[in-house]
Amino acid sequence: MAREPDKLHAVRTENERLTVTLIPRAAQAITTLMRITGLSKTDSINRAVQVYAFLAQQMADGKxxxxxxxxGDTERVHIV
Structure with a gap:
């Protein structure tokens, strides 16, 4: 059965500029992402938000x- 569209999956046609203050741990995580991926700060943040939204939706769906x-060892990831 197809999932009904929700605000999370709404299509935007314009970019949105935001100003945020990152806690030190988040700022370091962005720096780490930039180093690992070679992406810019903006691209790293955009991808991080998309991955977090995907994971949050999956967990909200009971996964x-x-x-x-x-x-082959598995570990459950807890995101709080």
């Missing part, structure tokens, strides 16, 4: 987020 390492 779990799991990580599996090379040996």
């Amino acid at each position: 779990e987020v799991l990580l599996r390492d090379e040996s």
Whole structure:
């Protein structure tokens, strides 16, 4: 059954400029993303927000987020 459209998945046709104050831990995470991916700060933040929205929606739908390492061991990720 197809999921009904919601505000999270609404299509925007314009860019939106925001000014935010990041806590030190978030600022460091963006720096880490930039180093790992080679993306700009703006692109890193845009992708991070999209991934977080996806994960939040999946968890709201009753799914779990799991990580599996090379040996096959899995670990449940708790995002609070």
